[in-house]
Amino acid sequence: MATSPLPTATASASKKRRSRGGTLALDEDVALDALMDFVKLGKDGKFHSAIYHKFLYAVVHAADPVDMLLELLVSKYFKYTDIRYFTYTSLDKIANSLGSKTTGSGKDALQNGSDESKNRSSIFIHNIYNLLAHVPLMDFQKESTFDMWSTVGLSSKGENDSSKDTSTYINKKLKLKFTKAWLSFLKLPLPLDVYKEVLASIHQNVIPSMSNPSILCDFLTRSYDIGGVISVMALSGLFILMTQHGLEYPKFYEKLYALLTPAVFMAKHRSVFLQLLDTCLKSSYLPAYLAAAFAKRLSRLALSVPPAGALIIIALIHNLLRRHPSVNFLVHWVDESDSNATREASQSKKIGSDPFNQNDADPAKSGAMRSSLWEIDTLRHHYSSAVSRFVVSLEEDLTVRAKTTEMKITDFSSGSYATVFRDEVRRRLKQVPLAFYRTTPTSLFLGSDFPGWTFGDQHNSTVETTVEGNGKVEAVGASDSTPSKRLRMET
DSSP: OOOOOOOHHHHHHHHHHHHHHHHHHHHHHHHHHHHHHHHHHTTTTSOOHHHHHHHHHHHHTOSSOOHHHHHHHHHHTTTSHHHHHHHHHHHHHHHHHHHHTSOSSTHHHHHHSOHHHHHHHHHHHHHHHHHHHHSOOOOTTTOOOOOOSSSSOSOOSOTTSOHHHHHHHHHHHHHHHHHHHHHHHHTSOOOHHHHHHHHHHHHHHTGGGOSOGGGGHHHHHHHHTTOHHHHHHHHHHHHHHHHHSOOOOTTHHHHHHHTOSGGGGGSTTHHHHHHHHHHHTOOTTSOHHHHHHHHHHHHHHTTTSOHHHHHHHHHHHHHHHHHOGGGGGGTSOOOOTTOHHHHHHHHHSOTTOOOOOTTOSOGGGSOGGGOOOHHHHHHTTOSSHHHHHHGGGGGSOTTOGGGOOOOOGGGTTTOOHHHHHHHHHHOOOSOOOOOOOSSOOOSSSOGGGSTTOEEOOTTTOSEEEEEOTTSOEEEEEOOSSSOOOOOOOOO
């Protein structure tokens, strides 16, 4: 059978579409190489920063995707120290220029603008972030030699200066430009997806390379005060500033206490958050009322979270009770008449009521010190056998540290329904309950469950079983034409 060939125009267009990706990549590669040669040679061996700035400005303000161009920059040029330096310099200027165009305070100005301006600003901010994120990080402690794209490079030291002084000088300049570029970027009204990506990586990719990390305190504390998933993601960076750079944040534990909601145990970044939560509660200087409030709030959450979340909570409470023996009364409440404090606490408690107020955001006012961890006893009857078995570990005397060990939260923090199910399937059982029947059952219930009643198929059965008062079973005949009767036997 003869087939009609494709029209020439259609075949040509199809061929162009197939080769378009490779042609564009080749054109971008050649154009980028030519431009970078001008940057290298166009100023008597010095880096031509003006040309490079115009190039980055065009990349940031491009309406089309720039992923392919970023790959070329990373693979061929971002390995040179002077290119990194002038990349940070240009992005600092571009971010400041973009921020000055928004009137008011960033996000408010962006929200009041038109949809078109919002979209343009969002694209520009995405491009700036992609450039910053794609510049390889330098190890300033180990880096001693630097590859330069231009002939002169960055050093302005004399020829007699030692290489160690030159290295220190370049490290200092590069750190300063890195810090300025990121600060200018973080002042922009970041879209939500970029905001989350920055918070997820700021403790690893930004803070270690900054000249003065403490200047990020405003950004991180503002993010931590927002609440919800943003606060959860900001905790990592804020914790580093507090523990390593002397940041003081008086309401840190109050905000951390407020973040403990059922949604946290289903969040994407719950693993890192729960590990940091355990670390934050490790200090022996933590007041007893704070330790009690966190233990009580976690135990209350155990009633509403998935089984994997309940396992994490048990591990967290286990560590809390072991680290802070002063709050073990929450598990072993003893009413002693010779203790005035205990007598007053007992009198303030009403039978059947819990003085703990889970809706109070202030741990000091939650009433946890007058409560108990009765929720832990409830978990002994949890529908998940993994939870009911694991909660037994809290019945030990955790005040004796020599006989107990802390639990690693990393072993539980990534748990989910899938991991709980997998562990149950893999668990080997010594005894498996089985049911044996001498004859095939003909009814749902056994006759012994309902003495005096008869069970059988009302339509097709020919034999029914009747249970008499003395426990004897008697067969009663029945036919398809005669409806079967239920007989109540007097006992």
